Amino acid sequence: MAASLFDSAIYRDLVTDRETAALFSDSAEVRAMLIVLGALARAQGAAGVIPEISAGAIHRASMELQIDPGGLARATGRDAVAVPELARQFRDLMQAPEHAQWVHFGATSQDIMDTALALRLRQVLARAEDRLAALMLALARQAEAHATLPMAGRTFGQAATPTSFGAVAAGWGGALPALADRLDALRPLLLTTQLAGSAGTLSAMAPETAQAVRAGFADALGLGPARQGGHAVRQPLAALASWATEVTGSLAKMGADLMLMTQTGIAEVRLPASGGSAAMPQKQNPVMPSLLGALAAQTAGLNGVMQAALVHRQQRDGAAWISEWLSLPQICMGLVRSLDVAADLARDLAPLPVRMAANIDDGTGGIFAEALQVRLGETMPPTEAQAQVKALCARMRAEGRGLPDLAREAFPEADLDGLFSPAAQLGLAPADARAFAASARERAEAMTRVA
Template sequence: MAGSVHDGQIYSKLFNAGEAARLFTDSAEVRSMLIVEGALAKAQGGLGMIPEVSAAFIHRASMELAIDPGALQAGAGKNGVAVPSLVAEFRKEMQAPEHAQYVHWGATSQDIADTGQMLRLRQLLTLCEDGLKDLLGTLARLASDHAELPMAGRTYGQFATPVSFGSHVSAWGWPLLDLLKELPALRETALWVSLSGAAGTGAEFAGQGAALRAKLAEGLGLGDPGRSWHADRGPVLRIASWLARMAQVLGKMGDDLILMAQSSVSEIKLSASGGSSTMPQKQNPVQPSVLLASARQVLGLKAILDGAGMPRQERDGAAWFTEWLTLPQLCLSAAAALQTARDMAPGLTPKAEEMHAVFSDSLGLLHAEALSFRLAGVMPRPEAQAKVKELVQEVLASGRPLGELARDAFPELDLSGLFSPETQMGDAPANARAFAAAVSAL
């Protein structure tokens, strides 16, 4: 097996990160850092920190020249970071030493690497935004179309009370909608430029550090934090946390679908399912399983990343290296979960007959709570609960439906509509429609 399922030839289609996969390659990393070096030179030229003609030359070269990532391997192995080799290769490829000497003027490796990473994370968040909107649109249609379709609600894995399939879908969708609405604030508080120099003081910029950082941020379309964040990994952790929560919500969706697709339940039809190498009858819920597995992966990596979120002193190589080991995989697994959910959702089809059968097969026990409240209209609530518990035990012992036993026990009580799931879903249909309306209002 390859070191990452996202990079290998065998499993990359199973854990398909879509367009996000292009953001976490050696070539993408080199390109993003070159963009930062070019934008830095342009900003410095505008402030008179380096000759404008050199700034223009460097900026143009950063967009036109290509650096082979392989050329950075030896230097990264020795220095623990790729930027020194990148700068050396960039200067060499420019073939203009009179201008090349001003490349990377006053910056430190972490400024370039962190800012380049933010450019790629910005693209990732845009892909996630588009993906969430597409997924939410599909879930909203499912919720609206099946707002009135009764299904058994389950708590602790046991039958509870009737809900609707639409409300069940909306329970997947509401948290995703919340995440989508959080994106503007996340971009503002996390997509930051980094430019602080060797020890985070900007001393190399001759008193123009703040102005230069602001100008660089403007040129790159990133936020200006107004300070150094070399040893404050909050921006990275905020993005990772948002991605982890997204994966977690999708994991819950996947787990619910796995349960609904069980042979003993079979309440959902998946448009795509996997087969077994030996059992012809198997229709494995592969896509929901990808959602759950990806969520577990992301949450585990998030814990590692949190542990590295307390770098020592002004900069910490080990903490930074830990980010490199975990953040790309976290991003790709979260992106794979979203891509899988987008591919899967349009093909979800509830099995209405199987859902209805649950209510008759369970002998009316899903209506036990409703019966207790109906009885509470003619007797104290504790007494009503006790009576219903007695009837439930009789149902389990005799196999007779709860409705029959209730009519025998309380012949004068109006039980109309009580054992019809269509009339016992409470606000479930309204909740499903409210979710669909909220998505439509985006």
């Protein structure tokens, strides 16, 4: 097995989508860093920091030159960062030393790498937003279409009271609109340039031009201006990791429920086709719901690393920075894959009403105990009603008789009409399902319009 499933030719289509994975390839990183070097030169030329003719030559070369990522390996193994060797090869390939001498002027490796990361995170966030909108729309359709479809609500794995499948779908998506709002807040924090120089002071440029270079650099890349605090401010990346953990955790709850709802003996939903077994051809394993759980667990573990990496000692810190490299790409790939899988499941899964009805009425009617207690409490003290129903439930288990028959026998004068109907005991489930559908659809459509 490969050291990382995300890089495995065998497993990559299970745990990631290829377009997101491509953003974290060596070639994508090199291309992004070249773009950043070109934009930096362009901004410096406009501000008079370097000759404009050299700035133009560097910018053109950054668009045209190709650098083999493998050719950076030996030097990066020594220096930890690829930028020094990248800049050296860039200068050599330009074959114009009078211009090439200005490549990477005044910046430091972390400026180039952090800004190149922001360029790629812009695409990651766009993909995540697109899939989040698709997921909310799919769950909204399920919630609305099945707002009144009764099924057993379960607590501690036991039947509790009836709910609706629409309300369950709404529960899966309940956190998503707020998470979408938080993505909007994260974007301007993450999508910024970094230009602070060797120790955060940008001292290689005159103070009166340094700010102009920063502004031009950001404009050239379509990113926000460099954040205050320099290289050691890592809260935006930690916030992204935390957000991804909350998203994947929400989706894992959906996956866990679907695993239970598809198990033998329950079988309340049908999943999109997947999960065949070589040895047991009758099986359709809930592979995609299981994957949601695995990716959430992986993301949560890596989030711990990202939070620990907040501690960048002094002005820059190698250990914390390398920890980010080891963790953030997998978090991003797992995030987008989780959203993709959840959206496919939500769109194509089908509830099985006959099975849901059978699981409500198991022959005992015990699921209606709370409703009976409430009805009896209309004509007797609530504590007495509770005691009476508790006694009936004990008889139900001991005698093997149904609670509805025992109730009618014990309380022949009580009005129990309609009480033992699942549809009559849904409470706020239909309204909650429809309310979620409306809010999720509105939020998703707003995201789509902006995109």
